[in-house]
Amino acid sequence: MLQAWLDGSFVPMSDAKISAFDAGFQHGIGLFETMAARHGRIFRGLEHMERMSESARILGLSDSLRAEALVDAAEATLAENSLEHARVRITLTGGDMNLLARTAAEVQHDPTILIHVQPPTPY
Template structure:
């Protein structure tokens, strides 16, 4: 396997970054997880826009064009002979002297790592083997004014601690300081009540997931009513169905949330099928 490190393809065993890299030392780095189908990245423009938003929030100027970044991603896929894969693209502030305050002349570190995934689309295979279980985490979501939710960074401690708290459950659902649902540790949350699709709105500390965006677009195409708002765990518990979205899982139904179980995911299944058809049309 090969990784792409600072402009060069490097064998996995030789792919390293400095121990003084700020992404390693402080989590001072932007990250995007992408999905490749049929050799091409899904929704590249949306991912590139979110990566730039993270870099802007952190004040990281990597100086690379979208074309260059995309070229590095595709070069890594080609080097590993992968057409269907999970891709992790990271941009750290680079190596500094050790002060918490960033140096003004940093040289960012850019890394691309890939892992094989099954074929996607209509004839593809799901990454997950069964519906998810989820629980409400005792860990609170970091407030937006402490760490902007638009920023996807190397610092995943909030999610890591929530997943630890969740124990054997597949996902932890985090609440904000006012007890409102924000999403999963690594996913966006949707629920259906009276045939209307609901998801936490982006004025909360909610990560603007790319699959979240795609599902909302598809719901509009299918005529599924959508409401974005502020919800409590009781809203999920009283819902007809709940599902999670992220780049790797795509659309994953929830079988149990806390002490509530769900026996159907009809709207989620329609949206999962529509997403598979979109991927099939675009990439295969």
């Protein structure tokens, strides 16, 4: 069974679930990148993740995403699933809306980050 990376931990794909209160589910607030991996490495991974980090900052989802850490997590997900060649998707949402309903001074929310991989598919 394939493993997904959800908020920093590997979980079986069937257990990779988000809250019904997640901003991505509630309001469609989020970003995604779909990338190709060859020989266990994401093709132009750093460029993809720098773009995602900047988009997250502009949308107010997160000021602290590190592109290098996202690439490392994606490549760790490839390794965890023993896939050398794969399709990799990273989805980032606004996180728990219950927390977002409070003021920023009360709660600093974290985005939800999901990384999943699958064998490559033809487009």
